[in-house]
Amino acid sequence: MSFDASLPFGDCPVPLVDGREILLGHGSGGRLTAELIERRILPALANPLLDPLDDAAQLVVGGARLAFTTDSYVVTPLFFPGGDIGELAVNGTINDLAVAGARPRCLSLAFILEEGLPFDELDRVIASVRSAAERARVPVATGDTKVVQRGAADRLFINTSGIGEIPPGVMLGSARVRPGDAILVSGTVGDHGIAILSKRKGIDFEGSIRSDTAALHGLCAAIVEATGISLHAMRDPTRGGLAATLCEIAARRKLGVECTEAAVPVDDGVRGACELLGLDPLLIANEGKVVAFVSEEGAEAALDAMYHHPLGRSAARIGRVVEEHPGRVILRTPIGGERILDLPYAEPLPRIC
Amino acid sequence: MSFDASLPFGDCPVPLVDGREILLGHGSGGRLTAELIERRILPALANPLLDPLDDAAQLVVGGARLAFTTDSYVVTPLFFPGGDIGELAVNGTINDLAVAGARPRCLSLAFILEEGLPFDELDRVIASVRSAAERARVPVATGDTKVVQRGAADRLFINTSGIGEIPPGVMLGSARVRPGDAILVSGTVGDHGIAILSKRKGIDFEGSIRSDTAALHGLCAAIVEATGISLHAMRDPTRGGLAATLCEIAARRKLGVECTEAAVPVDDGVRGACELLGLDPLLIANEGKVVAFVSEEGAEAALDAMYHHPLGRSAARIGRVVEEHPGRVILRTPIGGERILDLPYAEPLPRIC
Secondary structure, eight states: OOOOOOOGGGOOSSOOOSBEEEEOOGGGHOOOOOOOIIIIEEEEOTTTTTTTOOOEEEEETTEEEEEEEEEEOOOOSSTTTTTHHHHHHHHHHHHHHHTEEEEHHHHHHHHETTTTTTHHHHHHHHHHHHHHHHHHHEEEEEEEEEEEETTSSSSEEEEEEEEOOOTTTTTOOGGGGOTTEEEEEESSSSHHHHHHHHHTTTTTTTTTOOOOOOOOHHHHHHHHHHGGGEEEEEOOTTTTTTHHHHHHHHHHHEEEEEEEEGGGGOHHHHHHHHHHHOOGGGGGGOOOOEEEOHHHHHHHHHHHHHTTTTTTTTTTEEEEEEESSTTTTEEEOSSOOEEEEOOOOOOOOOSSS | OOOOOOOOGGGGOOOOOSSOOGGGGGGTTTTHHHIIIIIIIIHHOOTTTTEEEEEEEEETTEEEEEEEEEEEEEEOHHHHHHHHEEHHHHHHHHHHHHHTTEEEEEEEEEEEEETTTEEEEEEHHHHHHHHHHHHHHHOOEEEEEEEEEETSSSEEEEEEEEEEEEOOTTTGGGHHHHHHHHEEEOOOHHHHHHHHHHHHHHHHOOOOOOOOOOHHHHHHHHHHHHHHGGEEEOOOOTTTHHHHHHHHHHHHHHOEEEEEEESSSSOOHHHHHHHOOOOOOOOOOSSSOOEEEEHHHHHHHHHHHHSGGGGGGOOEEEEEEEEESOOEEEEEETTSOOEOOOOOOOOSSSSOO
16 A cells, blocks of 8 residues: 655655646655645545555454555566566555554455457466465455556556454554664565566666565564564555655654664665666665564564564664654765655656556 | 356357457456456456355455455546546445445555546546545545556546445345345446446437446345345446346356346436447446345335335336246347347447446
């Protein structure tokens, strides 16, 4: 879910354009996305379920504590190193449930297909949905298929929504983040975005960069189990990357965040590609990483749980939440300086997921 | 949800083309849609939650009985007589829950926006979502917004998924339909499709035909309350119209359906438009009607409940389920004849919802 791009506009150093039409940047996870959500969607639809703006809504139905989330996938190309749109759609929605501490129970699957889409492409995507859903043991419970004329969509879009069950005693959310929380990330950042970019531009980076798309519910459950009430929130750093996640938490909680740049794990190939292209890996989308906010007494246990899970072997402690400079993320640079980590007006890579 | 276009291909009188690409007709609710679902999607994703192929999946989570459904909306034009894509998306997903006998509890809302979409159009759609959700008292709990380049989508698409709670004792589904069941429809058929067509073609039919888009959970709850266990199934006759609903039930339950054409309520304006255009109102989409399958002892009570609800004033008993001619829908024509009511290869109106 991407209503989570909330930012405090009063603090925005860039004057925001209130134009007359949607720009590509409104979907990028940057400031324009935040503007769209904050100014146009939230004021109309505000309600207690939507307002927390976490990756999944939490609600009680018939005595059951549920997590509920939705995401549309418009990634181009459909097939990329390390995955495809079908696997991404299954894993992405599972992850939004997982970071709420929920056990994913089922998914919906809705296709919008462009007339002329070759059946073999559709079949590959369906097979990928199947294998991702089977691997995660989360069934597709309901679906929909629409077709639009040639030129009215770009090949194939997917929406997946999901329902998860939140176990008793688990209560996670950005509202619980507090000063002193350690910030952990489960592995290298930027892999997904750079993999998409390499495929799109036909650039063959060294070390064959692959998307990190993965279902994180096993890893998240292990973190929950290891930490108990000391775990305050988990997030899925997709569009806008790690930076968007940290900026959103700082903005929403009116707290400061300190992050040590050198502590953030980045794959060598991704780092090289970013240097070549002038991109910051902290701003690049991930599809198989979790950011955890955990009180100091639970931090080592959380990190240990990550290390012991196959998807958390490169986990690292990257920073902490502070009372100072509320709303701002301060990055300590390798040369001993400090800079404000800010979201770009529009992220450089559209249609990354 | 539209995985519900299941048909027995062995009985199909038209040879099915197994082409190499998606055709517009694959989204029309006709035989091509059924072929797509039955041959490509279901074999890959089959599981006990998906297999009943009703308008909503039914599952138990944490002791709660849930209904879960999804639908994407690609209707063109976005604004049409009697409604718009926003209202349609809210009502349509509520209705898929309602016909499962569920109380709708919350919706998700996911936009795919085309670069260049004027903000005033987006704002109108958001306002319409808001008012439809408020009127129905079903909040939007979670959301997503994606943007694609100019030409990569047609203005604006919406996906809504929804969760409903199924009250104790309510157990509806096409699997419960049995010989002897009366078939009721809550009002006139074909209004939505003809309203879209009139707007699209700039035809101004007499009597100003309007979409029937409406949230049916109040009406459905009244039917459930009035009938108890004698109510077997309810359906939402959208793409493919009343004909698709009857053909699907006949095919899936391997039972016959008899329908009296003259008993099916059709608005005079819609009938005139259909005659002019050579369309059959039974094949045209509805967005505010329910079809109920109810045992004979409950039929009058169900009809009475419909009559007493503002959305069921034109309700009618239109036919019954029989053991004869399994898989076929026989239409008794006004001149005393009989004909097989069959789905067209592809419905004549694409992007109707």
